[in-house]
Amino acid sequence: MTEKYILKCPDCGRRIPDRYTNVCPEGCTGLIRAYYQKTHLQIQNYLGVFRFSDWLPIEGNLPSDAGPVTYKSETFAKELGLSNLYISFSGYWPERGAHIESCSFKELEALPTTVRMREKGNGILQISSAGNTGRAFCQVSALTGAPVVVVVPESSVDRLWTTAPTKNVCLITVEGDYTDSIEFGNTVCTIPDIVAEGGARNVARRDGMGTVMLDGAITAGRLPDSYFQAVGSGTGGIAAWEAAMRLIGDGRFGAILPRLHLAQNEPFAPMTNAWKDGRREIIPDKDMPDASRTVNQVYSNVLTNRHPPYSVRGGVYDALSATGGTMDSITNAQAAEAEQHFVDAEDIDIDPAASVCVASLIKAVEADAVGKDDCILLNITGGGYKRVAEDKNQYPVEPSFRVKGGAPIDEIRRDIESWANTHARRNYA
Ligand SMILES: Cc1ncc(COP(=O)(O)O)c(C=O)c1O
Numbered sequence: 001m002t003e004k005y006i007l008k009c010p011d012c013g014r015r016i017p018d019r020y021t022n023v024c025p026e027g028c029t030g031l032i033r034a035y036y037q038k039t040h041l042q043i044q045n046y047l048g049v050f051r052f053s054d055w056l057p058i059e060g061n062l063p064s065d066a067g068p069v070t071y072k073s074e075t076f077a078k079e080l081g082l083s084n085l086y087i088s089f090s091g092y093w094p095e096r097g098a099h100i101e102s103c104s105f106k107e108l109e110a111l112p113t114t115v116r117m118r119e120k121g122n123g124i125l126q127i128s129s130a131g132n133t134g135r136a137f138c139q140v141s142a143l144t145g146a147p148v149v150v151v152v153p154e155s156s157v158d159r160l161w162t163t164a165p166t167k168n169v170c171l172i173t174v175e176g177d178y179t180d181s182i183e184f185g186n187t188v189c190t191i192p193d194i195v196a197e198g199g200a201r202n203v204a205r206r207d208g209m210g211t212v213m214l215d216g217a218i219t220a221g222r223l224p225d226s227y228f229q230a231v232g233s234g235t236g237g238i239a240a241w242e243a244a245m246r247l248i249g250d251g252r253f254g255a256i257l258p259r260l261h262l263a264q265n266e267p268f269a270p271m272t273n274a275w276k277d278g279r280r281e282i283i284p285d286k287d288m289p290d291a292s293r294t295v296n297q298v299y300s301n302v303l304t305n306r307h308p309p310y311s312v313r314g315g316v317y318d319a320l321s322a323t324g325g326t327m328d329s330i331t332n333a334q335a336a337e338a339e340q341h342f343v344d345a346e347d348i349d350i351d352p353a354a355s356v357c358v359a360s361l362i363k364a365v366e367a368d369a370v371g372k373d374d375c376i377l378l379n380i381t382g383g384g385y386k387r388v389a390e391d392k393n394q395y396p397v398e399p400s401f402r403v404k405g406g407a408p409i410d411e412i413r414r415d416i417e418s419w420a421n422t423h424a425r426r427n428y429a
Contacts, residue, residue: 020121030313092384104382128185131159210243351382
């Protein structure tokens with residue numbers, strides 16, 4: 001291999017040229033994966049996530065110090081009786097060197113994705129989000145000037161802010177939930193020059209998230225025995241598995257895949273239900289009955305994806321199978337209690353999704369599902385909201401368009417087209 005990386009389809013094995021390609025041109029459904037020329041990871045002399053450029057599907061980088069930060073826990077670990085608990089924190093906590101100002105690991109996806117579009121694509125990224133992913137892409141747009149179209153439920157609009165002013169964001173709010181924003185986002189992508197970011201299918205997104213596992217293994221000096229994360233789409237779990245396979249190939253971090261412990265939030269836990277039933281398929285009536293009501297009853301609504309990449313080849317089911325993984329579901333009360341416990345011990349506020357993850361660790365410890373001396377990587381996927389508000393200005397992102405209940409895109413198509421025409425060809429950093 002002479003190129004830095006190649007893309008391959010897991011279904012037909014075909015090698016795919018990267019033109020910001022997220023699906024196999026043969027029509028296969030599996031998740032395309034990136035294979036890197038360097039099997040030995042060398043930390044690059046950049047800041048943040050770009051330190052791991054060897055294993056990111058990009059050539060360049062961005063001047064950002066946002067990246068995952070891993071440290072060995074003392075207080076919380078002691079309270080749980082764990083001797084080897086590593087916390088990977090993706091958020092804002094400058095005292096620990098954590099500088100993700102949009103406060104979640106979604107910025108680890110947004111940074112390399114923006115570079116990949118600049119290098120391999122030729123369009124404006126479109127992102128549908130329950131809030132955190134949208135905010136991450138707005139933040140990267142504020143940093144680089146890259147144009148983005150973000151679609152969120154109206155109720156999430158307060159989550160859309162940046163720490164620098166944005167000039168190239170087209171924010172569209174829709175009446176409804178996360179699924180409604182995904183559906184409207186798909187129609188927005190029928191407009192020329194607007195390109196779906198790709199979600200779990202986007203290798204830059206997965207490998208950006210996979211840097212949590214890389215940073216964790218480098219800090220601990222080995223692959224962890226267990227990895228804990230709260231999931232909505234499960235992309236972070238898939239990414240952790242893929243990164244762990246690369247680390248095994250590197251040879252310096254051990255030869256055993258970490259066991260994935262993924263958690264969802266009751267009463268919306270379709271992947272947990274399917275996995276516990278031993279199924280590769282999610283059966284909507286069985287695994288997420290009354291979804292439009294239950295998605296509004298959870299502690300963390302970023303975990304309410306109704307179409308997760310669970311069954312597809314290279315998806316969550318395969319990641320769990322390969323790692324001997326587990327799936328748990330956490331009640332709102334367990335999440336709230338775990339959050340308080342974590343905040344008191346570690347002294348930083350965390351995202352509700354991270355609280356779900358902390359609760360799943362506590363349950364696993366209580367059930368002896370992990371050993372007291374196991375090397376454990378706890379992915380705190382978001383936090384530091386209070387901390388960032390103390391240090392930084394926060395600029396709300398104002399909606400450009402507000403779409404009322406099920407209104408067709410035709411009413412605003414021309415306006416979005418003209419926005420795209422004025423923004424598509426602007427250069428950005
Ligand atoms: C803070 C936070 N944690 C966890 C998740 C779940 O991530 P995944 O897409 O890997 O399931 C999300 C999704 O938006 C999130 O915002």
